[in-house]
Amino acid sequence: MKKNNREKAMCQLQNELNFIFKDITLLNGALTHSSYANEHRKTNMIHNERLEFLGDSVLNLAVSDYIYKKYPYYPEGNLTKIRATVVCESALALIAKKIKLGDYLLLGKGEEATGGRNRDSILADALEALIGAMYLDKGFRDVQRFVIRLLEKEIIEASKKGELFIDYKTKLQETLQRNRKASIEYKIVKEEGPDHDKKFHILALIDKEEFGRGYGRSKKEAEQRAAKEVLIRMGVKDE
Structure with missing residues (x-):
């Protein structure tokens, strides 16, 4: 993708997410799949696997902190089930599809050809990487507000029904x-x-x-x- 087009796409995504990055390279890195980076090795491009690792922990903490305070009388087992329900791969992929995250991914030719833009594992990983990038850019409280804005409805439903997606x-x-x-x-x-x-x-x-x-x-x-x-x-x- 040409530089100007990519910059426009990143601006559009930030507006849709209502989260403006101070360092736009973090956002671009979060949306760069390893397959794309491997095809552009000469540019030393950074892919999103390290950000995904960080984002997974930030996501779990953000949700844990929120449900711990929101449901003060729930035992540990109930809190664990709620968290597991809303941060599982299927749930994260559904959220990623709602915000059309797949439209902004940089994928290698093989992944593009085999439907990687709609694959649950890639979308869930990209969402976690996005959360990791947000954390590095603005810190925990800002990223927690974003996470809860995305997941609050699912958290409430999970607290009522026990499970949205079977873990x-x-x-x-x-x-x-x-x-x-x-x-x-x-x-x-x-x-x-x-x-x-x-x-x-x-x-x-x-x-x-x-x-x-x-x-x-x-x-x-x-x-x-x-x-x-x-x-x-x-x-x-x-x-």
């Missing part, structure tokens, strides 16, 4: 603690594909014994699928 890992952990007191472990058994398009194969082990397998474009996605398979084998209803 199979949390559900499995609760089931094991309630019924078996067993330990659960997730183990990567295989990674395939280039760095910008990795696929993960995960084993779900209960007391070191294999109970389920999962496959996905992120470790989170693969672990969720492995946990779901275990729950199905245990006869736990998907509800």
Whole structure:
């Protein structure tokens, strides 16, 4: 994308998000997928994986702080379930689609051709990277206001219904603690594909014994699928 067009796009996104960056390079980095950076190695372009790592922690803290204060009588287990519901990959991807974040991503040709702009794992990661960039640019309080503005409706719904998106890992952990007191472990058994398009194969082990397998474009996605398979084998209803 030409520089002038990219700058216009970044201005448009900032206006839509109602968040103006002091350092626009942070925003651009948050929206640069590793596949695009790999295709432009000579420019030493920075992609969004480090920002995603930071944003994941900032997001969890922002939501935790908010629900801790909003629901002072909820026990730890309820708070954990609410947080897990609104920060899971499916929920974040839906929010990213609502704000049309995919329209602003810089993707490599392979990801572009295979629908990466609408892929949940890429969108969720980009949203976390955006939150990380916002934190570096303006600090925690400003980014928390942004996060809650995006997620407040989902948080309230989750507090009423318990789950908007099924977090199979949390559900499995609760089931094991309630019924078996067993330990659960997730183990990567295989990674395939280039760095910008990795696929993960995960084993779900209960007391070191294999109970389920999962496959996905992120470790989170693969672990969720492995946990779901275990729950199905245990006869736990998907509800």
